[in-house]
Amino acid sequence: MGEEKSLSLEGVRRGVSSGIDRALSMKLKTLSIGFQNACLGEVAMVGAIADASVLATYVFSKYKPPKNVIERISIKARDKHQPVLKRAILTSENANFLKEWISESPTIMNTAEMEKLCREVCEKAGLKVTVFGEEKLREMGMEMILAVGRGASSGPRMILAEYNGGASGKKKIALVGKGITFDSGGMNLKPTGHIETMKIDKAGALTVLAAMKTAAELKLNVNIIGIMPFCENMIGPNSYKPGDILRSYSGKTVEITNTDAEGRLILGDALAYAVEQKPDCIIDLATLTGACVAALGEFTAGLFSSDKELVKKLYESGEITGERVWHLPLHKDYSKEMEGNISDLKNALTGRVPGAVMGAAFLQNFVGKTPWAHLDIAGTAWWDKKRYYVPQGPTGWGVRLLADFLEKM
Ligand code: BES
Ligand code: ZN
Ligand code: ZN
Numbered sequence: 001m002g003e004e005k006s007l008s009l010e011g012v013r014r015g016v017s018s019g020i021d022r023a024l025s026m027k028l029k030t031l032s033i034g035f036q037n038a039c040l041g042e043v044a045m046v047g048a049i050a051d052a053s054v055l056a057t058y059v060f061s062k063y064k065p066p067k068n069v070i071e072r073i074s075i076k077a078r079d080k081h082q083p084v085l086k087r088a089i090l091t092s093e094n095a096n097f098l099k100e101w102i103s104e105s106p107t108i109m110n111t112a113e114m115e116k117l118c119r120e121v122c123e124k125a126g127l128k129v130t131v132f133g134e135e136k137l138r139e140m141g142m143e144m145i146l147a148v149g150r151g152a153s154s155g156p157r158m159i160l161a162e163y164n165g166g167a168s169g170k171k172k173i174a175l176v177g178k179g180i181t182f183d184s185g186g187m188n189l190k191p192t193g194h195i196e197t198m199k200i201d202k203a204g205a206l207t208v209l210a211a212m213k214t215a216a217e218l219k220l221n222v223n224i225i226g227i228m229p230f231c232e233n234m235i236g237p238n239s240y241k242p243g244d245i246l247r248s249y250s251g252k253t254v255e256i257t258n259t260d261a262e263g264r265l266i267l268g269d270a271l272a273y274a275v276e277q278k279p280d281c282i283i284d285l286a287t288l289t290g291a292c293v294a295a296l297g298e299f300t301a302g303l304f305s306s307d308k309e310l311v312k313k314l315y316e317s318g319e320i321t322g323e324r325v326w327h328l329p330l331h332k333d334y335s336k337e338m339e340g341n342i343s344d345l346k347n348a349l350t351g352r353v354p355g356a357v358m359g360a361a362f363l364q365n366f367v368g369k370t371p372w373a374h375l376d377i378a379g380t381a382w383w384d385k386k387r388y389y390v391p392q393g394p395t396g397w398g399v400r401l402l403a404d405f406l407e408k409m
Helices: 009-025 042-056 079-103 111-125 134-140 143-149 198-217 263-276 290-296 308-321 332-337 355-364 399-407
Strands: 030-033 072-075 128-132 157-164 172-177 179-183 223-233 245-247 253-255 281-286 300-305 324-327 372-376
Touching: 009 030, 009 042, 042 072, 042 079, 079 198, 079 399, 111 128, 111 157, 111 179, 111 198, 111 223, 128 134, 134 143, 143 223, 143 245, 143 263, 157 198, 157 263, 172 198, 172 263, 179 198, 179 263, 198 223, 198 281, 198 399, 223 263, 263 281, 263 355, 281 308, 290 300, 290 355, 300 308, 300 355, 308 324, 308 372, 308 399, 332 355, 355 372
Parallel strands: 030 072, 172 223, 172 281, 179 223, 281 372, 300 324
Antiparallel strands: 128 157, 157 223, 245 253, 300 372
């Protein structure tokens, strides 16, 4: 774990994961972890050890069972550490569920399956669930969600989950997540090298689901509405096209300049709906842009917000959980660039533009004055290789960040 004076909770998590890797290579079945010097505080250290133990032992085993598995880890802790152990194990197990949901074939995990999954998870966790199908979306005028979903054989859905754990006077938070079950790019088809991992594109929505499951299971004292638009972005005789002009739920019109900039479309309608629910704040999570991966890589998510308090809180939760965020700009100069010629907005620009910022600037048009933060998780949601306690593939990123953030509301 290195020297005491430079030790962080992330260092503890990584230390535990190297111990687990070593134990696996030695074919050990059980493992016991303890510490003698609680230099970062006992509670925090026990939590970090439990997190890493749960996260580092996860494998997606359905199609290829692992050669070696660790059957039991015991953590040396005191009786009074039971609550932090329980919280860490439960939260990290939900991050593992998130990895499991995303790892499965995208053909299986289509929008109908997302509805089934949301219903199951919500029912078990005691959350209220509401599903808007195609007909309802048409009635409401959610043309952007309908357009993105039109090329697929499994139709679009918008799914709401509600958790009311807050006493009166407690905050109401809207969590909105991008739920593209597979992003082919549509008519602006993605090339080889970019399309292979696109089952990740539902990570935003499923992180919202996993975070709400966590909040309910931990009985957090807060109210949450989760808004999860699900579509499959496909090519077919009915798919939407570049040049199409859509009337969004908010009333703003949008010209489609690129069918691969589909996330901001479904989020635009979902955010406008979120605003109507009068939450104290909105946080959205989306694997929105390749440009964010270019800017920040896989360790840090892009954070866009003009609300100082949200920025501070999300940043602090990021530092504590190791799911880090970095504040990127969002102001009028950028949003003006997204204005259309024959419509209020266009959905994408071409040329040398800051893609992650432009994505955020587009979304800003749909949140009005509600305090809002956008997390671009395109880099953090999927890792090209295993590092420390995070496996190759879906990382489960964001569940622990949101749990920490919600707990402190
Ligand atoms: N789902 C992608 C973004 C993405 C890229 C997620 C890499 C995860 C890893 C998104 O829908 C997309 O294709 N964005 C375009 C936007 C562009 C057309 C303005 C992009 O980033 O190229
Ligand atoms: Zn796309
Ligand atoms: Zn996408």
